[in-house]
Amino acid sequence: MALDDDEVRELLTVARSVAIVPASSNPRMSSHRIGTYLTDAGYEVHPLATLDELADPPDIVYGFVGPGDAPVLAEQAADAGARAVWLHEGIVSPAAERVAERRGVAIVVDRSMEVEHKVLLRGEQRVYFMPM
């Protein structure tokens, strides 16, 4: 079962390190932009191509992957000793949730870590407007 607001707030409060995978070096890409935000917010951010590059277990593995790759990412996050695996906005995966539950890893789905940090820790409003 994916974490609810209170659990996400707790996770964001206790977490210190975030492994972003796959991370882009291009500042125009969301993984890079959000990684920069999280660094500025005080997290120890590890931008990675794959989790094999990890030296130490991160608190959170933040995946910028599609739903098809999410279950494997959840397995890899568990293997890496992460406390939680986080799937970016738009990504849901019941299979990944089952993996996380089986492996004892918390899972966050369909959320931006930047948005949740702003809303749940900094008290900003959850409104991002786009016209139609």
Place this chain on the structure above:
Amino acid sequence: MTMVSDAKLGELAARREERYCSKLREMGVDHFDERGELPDEYRQLLRELVRVQVDVEGVLLFHDWIRPWLDVAPTPRDRMRIGRLHAEELVHGYQFLKMYKSIDHELTAEDFADEEARKAQYIFNYAFDTWVDIALLNTLADRMGAFVFADMEECSYLPWRRITGRIAKDERGHTALGFGNLREICETEEGRAEAQQLLYKWYPASLDMFGRTDSDRQWDYLDWGLKKSTNEELRRSFVAQVDPLIESLGLEVPPYEYNRRFL
């Protein structure tokens, strides 16, 4: 592809044929105008429709939420185009604010002070982090808007009918702009990968914007000739148009039911 069968679509079409403008026929009228008296039910339905547009576009007259788009637009040409899009959205918003005033009351900044209280659709709670987000949003959500406004070109409320063709045209321009930007983005492997990932965010939310297939309210709009098509019919037309475009860029369209909240 969908949970809605062809038989179900046939039922929807038959019911739509039966219901379309049925209450107008009972009254022996075929439209209403700004200065005429509106039946209570009609006024309430119209107010809801206008309020949605006010929350989506009119709100821009009180909050500068498109300004950050200029920061992520990669070139001066892109910034100019986004600026023009913004101006058109402000015009739409002002038109619907005026319409709301004519059928209910004048909305002021106080009505938009509590951003959480806005009734806009959940797609507007997703973050736009990058130029790719904006390209996808314009490609998908503005196209949805074009479909909805085009469906109302014979709307029974004449003030809406007078402006809807122009707005549909603007929205088609926005979606063409978005698709052109998306095509440029997909010219690189990295850009295409980012677009594929973010498609899972914007595509289902765009499909949900059309409303539930079994919505009761859609029949009320049809009864009064405010809308012409059912939610699912419009959504099917949208999918038929947009899916091949997405696939032409080498992207995989998410499953129809993936992460949907309003089936």
